[in-house]
Amino acid sequence: MAQPEPIDDSSLSTLTGVRSGKKSYYVELRRTEERMTSAVRALEGISSALVRTRDDPRELLHGVLRAAAGHLRADWTMMALRDVALPGLGTRFLAAGITGALIDSERALPGGLRDQLFQVRTDHDPSTTVTDEWVRVPMTLDGEVLGRLVVSRPPGDALDTEDLWVLRILANQAAMSIHTATLYTTATDLRARAQRLYDEIRRSSEDLQTRTAELERAEGRLEVLHQRELLDAERHRIALELHDSVAQYVLSAGLAVDVCRSEAVEQEGTRGPNVARLVHARDLVAKAGDQVRSVIYALHHEPGGDEVASLPDLLHGLAAQHQPTLAVAVRIEGLATPLGAKIEHALARVAGEALFNVSIHARATRAAVRLRYSDAGAQLSVSDDGSGDPRELRRRLRLAGGGGPDGRHQGLLNMASRAEDLGGTFAIRRARLGGVLIDVTVPGPPPTGS
Structure with missing residues (x-):
């Protein structure tokens, strides 16, 4: 029988993964x-x-x-x-x-x-x-x-x-x-810091919104005050013009009629036909003087309200100042949009000047104010049923613009200048009511940020 081969230590080490000098x-x-x-x-x-x-x-x-x-x-x-x-x-x-x-x-x-x-x-x-x-x-x-x-x-x-x-x-x-x-x-720290920053930004945004709303309300109040000031200035200007011109003319006419009545009494007696007519004329002049004085008093003492907040409201306020001597109708067309304080101020002054001229010079009973809004801007027209002649007014405007001697129609030049300053147009034409039509067209305000 063959003897088994002896086991090599290196082979055993390879199998077990263990090297040792020991026999075990x-x-x-x-x-x-x-x-x-x-x-x-x-x-x-x-x-x-x-x-x-x-x-x-x-x-x-x-x-x-x-x-x-x-x-x-x-x-x-x-x-x-x-x-x-x-x-x-x-x-x-x-x-x-x-x-x-x-x-x-x-x-x-x-x-x-x-x-x-x-x-x-x-x-x-x-x-x-x-x-x-x-x-x-x-x-x-x-x-x-x-x-x-x-x-x-x-x-x-x-x-x-x-x-x-x-x-x-x-x-x-x-x-x-x-x-x-x-x-x-x-x-974690960055996330907490970001959350704190977000909360601060949110609080700042809410505070900014609150302050913006307060500023808008303050701006609205300032605009109302500005419009009230404009309306008061126009009312006082009309009162001053009435006092310095119309009231003086009425007073002078009353004195002249009274002098004529005295002379007629001396010639015809107290029952003469001319005396009765002159007495009636004197009474009419006296009533006209009383009405002028009432209008002047109302213009000086009428309190301003806080309800005026837009150009249409301002035009209605101007129209009411000429009652009852002149029936003024106000018509608004298109979507009423803010035009800016400068444009609205100028249009209101044009309307006030035109209505004053109608009331004093045109011998009119009716007037119409029309404001039409459009994407391009706004158009304002003031027309009447008086006796004014557009051609004559255009001639006087040219004379006033050229520095001519006619200073009675400086108001026409003021209206034309306001329209020109705004980049608009000014025209005088015959009105459908039979009198004169003043027409002003102005562009809208420039876009925000331009």
Whole structure:
């Protein structure tokens, strides 16, 4: 019978993965199995801690320290960061002693571990350092050394390559956990800051809207006051013109009629036919004077209201001032849109000037004011049923514009000048009512921002 071939030690080493100088491979195999089991337990502990380290990496760091201490049967373990790494992180080191309790106070560290902490803070060497008492494994992230995992070595305990691999895995897991926690904290702070900024912007926007509404109300009140001032100025101007011209003419006519009546009494007696007619004329002149004085008083003392808020309202107010001596109808066509204070002021002055001329010079009983809005601007016309002649008025306008001697129709030149200043047109034509039609066309205000 053939004898079995002897077993080669190198072949057995290849099969078992264990090299040993001893004849018994079982002891070495058991030791390797224990180390592998320890490594697996350490990695399992780290993986279970990874899911709880979003807010605070202390749990994972504690798990790393426990796994490293259990794997190497070390008395002391420490995780420390370099001074220049992750400056925003509050916890710079964490140590665990024999009892497993965490230490984060430098004064509570033993002397040897305190010296290791000092070296880690200024060390940038990416290699692993192994001495008789300590093992320092770098914590790296994207090629940068963040700090080190420091583990004490029991006297006489051998350190294999597999042990260093386990420590590197633990150190890199800790580095990643710390970095993730730092990013999460930073993102949380940025999100809170963004929310605060959003709340401030929202409050500022609400405050701005409130202030804008207040400014719009104030602008509306100022516009009403401006229109009231315009209406009051026009009313007082009409009163002054009536007092200085019409009232004086009526008074002079009354005196002249009374003189004629006295002469007729001397010639015909108190019952003469001319005397009765002159007495009637005197009474009519006296009534006209009373009406003029009543109108002047009303124009001077009529209180202004707050209801005037637009050009149509202003035109209605101007028309009411000529009652009851002149019936004025106001007609608005198109969609009434704000034209701006300058345009509305000019159109209101044109309407007031035209109505005053009709009331004083045209011997009219009716007048019509028409305001038509369009996309291009606005058209204002004032017509009457009086005795005015458009051709004569155009001639007088040319004389007034050329500096001629006729100053009685300066109002025509004022109306034409207002229309020209606004880039519009001014025309005098025959009205359908039989008298004169004053027509003014002006462009609208320029668009906002132009």
